[in-house]
Amino acid sequence: MRLSWCLKCATKRVQKLIGNDERNIVKLDRISLHVKAGGGGNGLLRYDGVGGSGGNIYFTCVPDMPFQQIKKNLNGRFRIAAEYGTSSQKLKLVGQNGKHAVLNIPLGIDVVHKESGDVLHKCNKMYQRYLIAKGGAGGNYKNNYKGESGEELNILLHLKLRPNIGLVGLPNAGKSTILQAFIPKKSVKIAAYPFTTLKPQLGFWKADDDDKTSAEPFVLSLADLPGLIDGAADNRGRGHEFMKHLEYADILLIVVDCTGFQMGDPFENPWRSPLECVGILNAELENYLKRLVKKPCVVVLNKTDLVEKQEVEDLKAKLSTKGWHKYLPEALQPKIPIQFDAVTTSSAKFGKIDKLKEELIRVYKSVHFDTGECIDFENYESKEKRHI
Numbered sequence: 001m002r003l004s005w006c007l008k009c010a011t012k013r014v015q016k017l018i019g020n021d022e023r024n025i026v027k028l029d030r031i032s033l034h035v036k037a038g039g040g041g042n043g044l045l046r047y048d049g050v051g052g053s054g055g056n057i058y059f060t061c062v063p064d065m066p067f068q069q070i071k072k073n074l075n076g077r078f079r080i081a082a083e084y085g086t087s088s089q090k091l092k093l094v095g096q097n098g099k100h101a102v103l104n105i106p107l108g109i110d111v112v113h114k115e116s117g118d119v120l121h122k123c124n125k126m127y128q129r130y131l132i133a134k135g136g137a138g139g140n141y142k143n144n145y146k147g148e149s150g151e152e153l154n155i156l157l158h159l160k161l162r163p164n165i166g167l168v169g170l171p172n173a174g175k176s177t178i179l180q181a182f183i184p185k186k187s188v189k190i191a192a193y194p195f196t197t198l199k200p201q202l203g204f205w206k207a208d209d210d211d212k213t214s215a216e217p218f219v220l221s222l223a224d225l226p227g228l229i230d231g232a233a234d235n236r237g238r239g240h241e242f243m244k245h246l247e248y249a250d251i252l253l254i255v256v257d258c259t260g261f262q263m264g265d266p267f268e269n270p271w272r273s274p275l276e277c278v279g280i281l282n283a284e285l286e287n288y289l290k291r292l293v294k295k296p297c298v299v300v301l302n303k304t305d306l307v308e309k310q311e312v313e314d315l316k317a318k319l320s321t322k323g324w325h326k327y328l329p330e331a332l333q334p335k336i337p338i339q340f341d342a343v344t345t346s347s348a349k350f351g352k353i354d355k356l357k358e359e360l361i362r363v364y365k366s367v368h369f370d371t372g373e374c375i376d377f378e379n380y381e382s383k384e385k386r387h388i
């Protein structure tokens with residue numbers, strides 16, 4: 001019962017988040033807002049009257065709210081203001097406080113100060129009220145009975161997706177092809193050149209297609225992100241914009257091209273072996289956010305049709321060891337090597353993803369059965385590993 005609730009809520013939350021966009025391409029993942037808290041009312045010096053305080057601006061996380069809804073709720077104004085406090089009067093010495101303004105937002109929004117870039121709040125607790133701008137104090141003896149101004153600032157709301165499975169890989173590894181193989185009806189942009197995927201794409205995979213006995217549909221969401229490059233954690237290739245969507249993913253799926261990777265001109269950039277690709281991706285993930293390398297993680301060696309079977313087996317064996325990173329040159333070794341929950345293979349172009357499907361279901365279910373309820377992935381620490 002609990003498990004089915006988990007699965008249902010995990011799927012629902014992404015479906016609701018992205019609204020009705022048919023192709024499920026995330027078109028809008030940030031909103032710029034001007035917020036102004038109310039100013040305090042003036043006091044009355046002669047009678048020691050105190051002005052009312054200005055209203056605060058709060059954001060509250062609510063369930064099942066699409067990100068686009070924020071825009072609709074604001075009626076395209078992109079400005080929120082709270083009420084001013086009223087001034088003290090002879091007949092009403094204590095002024096009335098201004099009303100607070102509360103904006104409902106979906107879970108997983110980062111509130112960022114537009115000018116400084118500081119993250120003011122990570123809004124990831126349901127029904128929690130986050131104070132965004134404080135109203136000014138009413139006039140009183142401390143401020144010479146002059147009402148104070150409320151805080152006023154420009155902010156950015158950053159949406160972070162909450163997929164069950166987040167696909168990570170270097171460009172051209174075959175992420176979109178994998179997504180297409182999982183969800184054949186979905187139209188995904190695929191091409192034989194890097195950076196075909198420019199925006200995150202979400203797909204919903206009915207994972208229990210063969211299981212006619214299950215009462216609840218078992219649907220997992222997959223997010224295909226644009227390819228990461230060396231230095232993505234330092235925002236090269238707009239890395240931050242995409243990596244933020246991995247923060248709340250339940251499972252990371254590292255997609256590696258079995259034939260390796262060549263970035264641009266071979267005279268300028270060295271060819272990277274598949275193992276080196278894993279090392280680069282591991283390093284990028286840990287550099288961006290250490291918590292990411294603690295998440296459940298599956299590696300899939302894609303394009304197995306292009307290399308010898310033995311080569312794939314050797315690679316799989318290496319990655320399945322605890323010290324897989326030791327096979328890499330020192331400069332490419334990640335500081336915190338990920339201990340993979342599964343290493344598997346696929347040939348997505350030819351629809352061969354059965355082993356990958358099995359492993360993903362196994363890892364997903366094992367994680368959920370461990371806790372018996374919706375897992376708190378922010379504090380998740382796998383049993384046998386991950387000493388950070």
Ligand SMILES: Nc1nc2c(ncn2[C@@H]2O[C@H](COP(=O)(O)OP(=O)(O)OP(=O)(O)O)[C@@H](O)[C@H]2O)c(=O)[nH]1
Nearest residue numbers: 172173174175176177192195196197227347348349
């Ligand atoms: N031979 C073979 N080719 C594949 C396989 N999977 C993907 N490809 C090809 O690899 C190329 C890149 O595939 P994409 O799915 O666009 O790769 P991507 O990782 O999404 O690329 P970016 O958008 O750059 O991140 C395409 O030409 C695919 O047809 C596979 O299993 N075997």
